[in-house]
Amino acid sequence: NAGVTQTPKFQVLKTGQSMTLQCAQDMNHNSMYWYRQDPGMGLRLIYYSASEGTTDKGEVPNGYNVSRLNKREFSLRLESAAPSQTSVYFCASSEGRSNQPQHFGDGTRLSIL
Amino acid sequence: AQKITQTQPGMFVQEKEAVTLDCTYDTSDPSYGLFWYKQPSSGEMIFLIYQGSYDQQNATEGRYSLNFQKARKSANLVISASQLGDSAMYFCAMREGFVDSSYKLIFGSGTRLLVRP
Numbered sequence: 001n002a003g004v005t006q007t008p009k010f011q012v013l014k015t016g017q018s019m020t021l022q023c024a025q026d027m028n029h030n031s032m033y034w035y036r037q038d039p040g041m042g043l044r045l046i047y048y049s050a051s052e053g054t055t056d057k058g059e060v061p062n063g064y065n066v067s068r069l070n071k072r073e074f075s076l077r078l079e080s081a082a083p084s085q086t087s088v089y090f091c092a093s094s095e096g097r098s099n100q101p102q103h104f105g106d107g108t109r110l111s112i113l
Numbered sequence: 114a115q116k117i118t119q120t121q122p123g124m125f126v127q128e129k130e131a132v133t134l135d136c137t138y139d140t141s142d143p144s145y146g147l148f149w150y151k152q153p154s155s156g157e158m159i160f161l162i163y164q165g166s167y168d169q170q171n172a173t174e175g176r177y178s179l180n181f182q183k184a185r186k187s188a189n190l191v192i193s194a195s196q197l198g199d200s201a202m203y204f205c206a207m208r209e210g211f212v213d214s215s216y217k218l219i220f221g222s223g224t225r226l227l228v229r230p
Contacts, residue, residue: 031216042117042204042220043158050215058217090158094216098208099165101148102218104158 002026006091006105013081013112021076021108023091029103030096032074033058034066036087037107043090049074050096081112116140117207117221125227126195133180134190134224136205146208147188148218149177153201161203164188192226200228 007022025032030051035043035058045058047066055066063085065077074093078085088109092102118137126132138147149161164172164179172179180189192199202225206218 033217035220040222042206042222043218044220045217048215048217056215088156092158096216098144098146098216099163100216101160101163102216103160104150106157 004091004093004103004105006089006108008108009106010109011111013078013110015082015112017081017112018077018079019081020078021089021091021110022073023075023105024073025091025093025103026072027093027095027103028071029093030071031094032068033092033094033102034064034074034076035090035092036060036085037090038087046076046089083112086110086112116219117205119205119221119224121224122222123225123227125229126192126199128197128228128230129194131191131193132195132226134192134203134205134226135187136189136221137185137187138205138207139186140207140209142209147179147181148206148208149179149188149190150204150206151199151201152204152223158204162190195228197228197230200226202226 004025033048034046049055049068052071091105094102145166147164151159162174162177176193178191202223204223205221
């Protein structure tokens with residue numbers, strides 16, 4: 001009963017390093033999303049994929065890229081990490097129907113020094 | 114312009130009492146959806162309850178209910194008979210994206226609820 005799986009759970013990077021956050025869902029959902037959560041704030045949408053083969057920018061896309069590898073997997077890449085990208089990152093998926101909730105992974109806590 | 118507003122950064126409630134968490138929203142779209150999520154200290158996001166803009170009745174799920182006042186654009190979460198395990202951060206979110214079927218969520222800043230024994 002995995003749901004949405006994110007890897008890694010924790011990561012520390014140095015400024016300028018790159019890394020990819022992985023996300024996979026086993027619920028056959030069409031839509032997938034990447035959010036970031038900063039202290040004292042709600043989640044903000046970085047990128048989303050409404051369906052396999054499509055990706056679009058959310059509210060805070062700068063400094064990130066995404067790949068919808070297949071229906072199950074949606075990765076988030078930081079090309080040149082900056083301290084401002086220190087955050088908790090959540091991946092989510094949904095069926096893509098109006099009344100269905102998004103299901104979230106457990107998050108990746110990313111620190112950039 | 115902020116679309117989801119949660120004006121209570123933190124709240125206390127006595128165990129076994131009811132508590133209301135406020136949420137107001139702003140949209141010009143007649144079709145929208147409102148969600149509440151719970152985030153315990155362990156960090157995961159747990160879906161609690163959903164209210165659609167066209168739903169005739171207020172949503173209920175066990176001890177959770179929504180006080181949906183469409184004209185006031187508010188969707189307050191009511192938790193009845195509070196339990197210690199209800200201590201968590203609670204987020205209100207509104208769904209956009211009906212036109213492009215993206216169903217994106219916009220989140221409020223959250224309310225931290227602490228249940229006192």
